[in-house]
Amino acid sequence: MTGALVTILDDEPAIRTILADALEEAGFRTLSFSRASAFEAALKTHKPDVCLVDLGLPDTDGLTLVHKLALEQGAAVIIISGRAQVQDRVTGLELGADDYIIKPFDPAEVVARIRVRLRTPKTATQTGQIAQFNGWTASFDSYTLTDDQGSETPFSHAEGEVLRLFLDAPKRLISRAQMQEMLGGGAGDSFDRAMDVRISRLRTKLREDPKNPRLIKTIYGAGYIFLGDVQWT
Incomplete structure (x- = not known):
């Protein structure tokens, strides 16, 4: 850019x-x-x-x-x-x-x-700045999550990068290796821990049950799957 x-x-x-x-x-x-x-x-x-x-x-x-x-x-x-x-x-x-x-x-x-x-991944949905899924609206121009009652919760740029990965590839497995390749930064334990923290914060902001999340599922030993139905505008 x-x-x-x-x-x-x-x-x-x-x-x-x-x-x-x-x-x-x-x-x-x-x-x-x-x-x-x-x-x-x-x-x-x-x-x-x-x-x-x-x-x-x-x-x-x-x-x-x-x-x-x-x-x-x-x-x-x-x-x-x-x-x-x-x-x-x-x-x-x-x-x-x-x-x-x-x-x-x-x-x-x-x-x-x-x-x-x-660098912006070349996907069709990247032209959109607003995604709707399961009662939530994610606005990437204002970095906010809005629930179906209109209550807003901010998210960070780093959290937004992870969220956008999931929203661009719903119901598809995303491995740790793919996340590291697409998001950049150093590999290893520090990257893995940072991803764990960002995903945990996203789950909290999406009011997920940490023991049984509905949207961001961990596939142990493989990666993550986002199970929402996503529509970009």
């Missing part, structure tokens, strides 16, 4: 410059910030497609900001951090980040990861 807006939030000027130069050379637009306060103020007038966020910010907790962005902005959120521990990566993904890149990094890899986040 050439021309997409990428925001860069990092308190190191050299990192901001390296990222901005690489992204602009690749055809992206960029806005850079050294403080979370200035970044959040800019969000009132700009709508980024991807947010690159460092966790070691001087004026706020980076993980808290990631969680807020995932729930409120609808943009893809990619953490870029020197924290290399597995638990840090898992926590970031659980809080709603779409990807986690460890410093030091290759700028070309960051560009590639961003392109993966922005």
Whole structure:
């Protein structure tokens, strides 16, 4: 998605410059910030497609900001951090980040990861932004789930990616390998745990019985099947 807006939030000027130069050379637009306060103020007038966020910010907790962005902005959120521990990566993904890149990094890899986040699967239903299924309406332009009584529940960009996978392929098995291929990000335990968390949150928002979900069924050892009847508009 050439021309997409990428925001860069990092308190190191050299990192901001390296990222901005690489992204602009690749055809992206960029806005850079050294403080979370200035970044959040800019969000009132700009709508980024991807947010690159460092966790070691001087004026706020980076993980808290990631969680807020995932729930409120609808943009893809990619953490870029020197924290290399597995638990840090898992926590970031659980809080709603779409990807986690460890410093030091290759700028070309960051560009590639961003392109993966922005890549849209070529399916017929992807032209729609609203899906209706089993009394629910999922709006991907506003990132909300609405029940048949009109009550709205927000979902994050990361949760929306998983939900869209299911809604694009109802009543078909989706394996973990297919999810990893289509959603990108690192494979392994951290990806699996992040998927478990996102699916659990979707089930909660869809008011599923965790012991016997009706819509998102786990096929142990194989993957998941979405059993709803889906109509896109």
